[in-house]
Amino acid sequence: MTDHMIESWQQLLEDVKACRQCQADLPCEPRPILQFDPRARILLAGQAPGRITHERGIPFDDPSGERLRAWLGLQRQQFYDPSKLAILPMGFCYPGRGRSGDLPPRPECARRWRDPLMEQLTQLRLILLLGKYAQDYHLQDRRSLSERVADWKEAASTDSPLMICLPHPSPRNQHWIKQRPWFEAELLPWLRQQVADCL
Numbered sequence: 571m572t573d574h575m576i577e578s579w580q581q582l583l584e585d586v587k588a589c590r591q592c593q594a595d596l597p598c599e600p601r602p603i604l605q606f607d608p609r610a611r612i613l614l615a616g617q618a619p620g621r622i623t624h625e626r627g628i629p630f631d632d633p634s635g636e637r638l639r640a641w642l643g644l645q646r647q648q649f650y651d652p653s654k655l656a657i658l659p660m661g662f663c664y665p666g667r668g669r670s671g672d673l674p675p676r677p678e679c680a681r682r683w684r685d686p687l688m689e690q691l692t693q694l695r696l697i698l699l700l701g702k703y704a705q706d707y708h709l710q711d712r713r714s715l716s717e718r719v720a721d722w723k724e725a726a727s728t729d730s731p732l733m734i735c736l737p738h739p740s741p742r743n744q745h746w747i748k749q750r751p752w753f754e755a756e757l758l759p760w761l762r763q764q765v766a767d768c769l
């Protein structure tokens with residue numbers, strides 16, 4: 571990687587972190603949270619930071635993150651190594667609370683930043699789409715989240731980078747997981763192997 575290329579992506583990252591585009595529509599001061607390095611081989615595409623993540627400034631530094639790391643078979647040191655794993659939620663700032671949980675990611679974020687960031691990620695071998703918002707953006711089909719996750723074997727037969735759909739690792743989804751024993755019995759062991767192979 572040349573000095574010019576390093577300066578280019580580092581400037582892009584600084585621009586994202588300085589973004590205040592949605593300031594008037596957010597409940598808190600904007601605090602874009604992501605993890606990014608063009609050398610990353612795995613991309614976690616999630617929804618938007620929750621309140622705890624907003625306060626701590628670290629993606630998935632909460633109970634959902636603990637569950638996610640267990641799903642992937644990763645220790646914190648590996649998970650938070652941006653040269654191995656990029657974390658790009660659909661919205662980089664905490665969107666606030668709604669009636670039944672956090673509000674959806676602000677749409678302006680993906681429109682402004684997603685393409686420039688994705689263009690830098692040329693080493694990706696595995697893309698993990700966590701939750702409906704990331705899946706709707708990247709797949710643009712009419713399937714439900716349950717249908718997309720259940721199609722993991724079909725997705726596994728595609729060319730690199732693999733694109734695998736997962737439910738959000740929130741404890742709220744425990745009922746969904748219990749109703750689908752194949753998720754923990756079949757999908758997760760296979761997924762852990764894919765992650766290990768990438769790293």
